[in-house]
Amino acid sequence: MTYGQPQYGYTPPPKKSKAWLWITLTLVVVLIAGGVAFTGFVSPGFFKTKSDTASRATPEQLSQSFVNGVGEDRVSQLWCPVRSKRSYTFEQTMAVSEGAQLRTSAHQRAAQEYSAAFTAGGLTVGIAMIPGEGGWCVRDAKVGGEPEPLPSIETRPSPHPDVKTxxxxxxxxxxxxxxxxxxxxxxxxxxxxxxxxxxxxxxxxxxxxxxxxxxxxxxxxxxxxxxxxxxxxxxxxxxxxxxxxxxxxxxxxxxxxxxxxx
CATH class of the missing domain: 3.10.450.50 (Nuclear Transport Factor 2; Chain: A,)
Incomplete structure (x- = not known):
């Protein structure tokens, strides 16, 4: 055999295509991206913007926080320490409602009191807000309209009146x-x-x-x-x-x- 001369009768094998590999990789990337998107936006929603349910430095902030909180059943920290008796019934009603949207923005009704209204579960609800420790708080919630403002939010007792009987x-x-x-x-x-x-x-x-x-x-x-x-x-x-x-x-x-x- 003479070295350096071509070998007759031999055909090199064809190269394998890598197209299937790229298709597989593409499908994997798409599936992973879709799964992350679903998890992020639906469950548990870490891509979503969290609704503010805590701000209450102003009546405007409080009213929006309250509406957001109703939608998520998270309004407990927004109530005043002493609030209307009917607000407890309201809280139970709203716990089974779906969605809430601000209808009337915060507006002043008395010297130290603001009101706002929103819709939730097919109902119109009005809230009354007064200054409290650490910001404003909700003192009353009324289904069907805005609560009547208090003449005063003072809670210190007046002097005992002179009564005989x-x-x-x-x-x-x-x-x-x-x-x-x-x-x-x-x-x-x-x-x-x-x-x-x-x-x-x-x-x-x-x-x-x-x-x-x-x-x-x-x-x-x-x-x-x-x-x-x-x-x-x-x-x-x-x-x-x-x-x-x-x-x-x-x-x-x-x-x-x-x-x-x-």
Whole structure:
């Protein structure tokens, strides 16, 4: 055999195509990208912009945070420490609603109070906002319209009024509740009533309840007076009851108040 001469009768094998490899790689990249996109935007949504549900430095921020929070069932940190009784019912209703959208932006209704309205679950809801510790907070939520503003957001009791009888003390208390005057209502309460009673009185006033005295029972031996009430609480007619301590130090005072039962 002579070296350097061509080898006759031999054909080199054809080169294998790599097209299938590039197609496979492309499909893998597409599948991975699609999976990341689904995870990021749908579950758990780390590509999504998180809704602000905490800002409350201004009424405008609070109202939007509240609307965002309703949509995510995260509004607990936006309520005032003492708020309307009906707001608890509202919170239960909104927990099963879907979606919320601001309808009326924050606007001033009183010296230190703003209101706003939004829609959620087919309902229109109004909220009332007042200054609180660390920013503004929601004191009331009303289905169907904006809450009526308070005459004042002051919560320090006025001086105890000069009353001579339990009936007079109870009547002054009813007048203060109807006027939505928190300091006046608290001024008639007995000094020893628990804080839960004081908070409960404010809860009723933060709403829009109104009462009238139907009947008064003076219990001379027990040194107590009972005032039987009729009224409207959150749009529903309900009875009410006030009990006074007629021989309290400093004068007759309200010892207990049942806003929706007698």
């Amino acid at each position: 339990g009936e007079e003390a109870g009547t002054k208390f009813v007048d203060a509740v109807n006027a939505r005057d928190i300091p006046a209502a608290l001024s008639v309460l007995c000094a020893k009533v628990p804080d839960t009673t004081r908070d409960g009185v404010q809860q009723i006033i933060h709403g829009e309840a109104r009462y009238t005295v139907d009947k008064t029972d003076v219990l001379t031996t027990a040194k107590q007076t009972i005032l039987h009430l009729s009224g409207e609480n959150d749009g529903v007619r309900k009875p009410g009851r006030i009990e006074t301590e007629d021989d309290a130090e400093g004068g007759p005072c309200v010892a207990s108040f049942a806003p929706d039962s007698d």
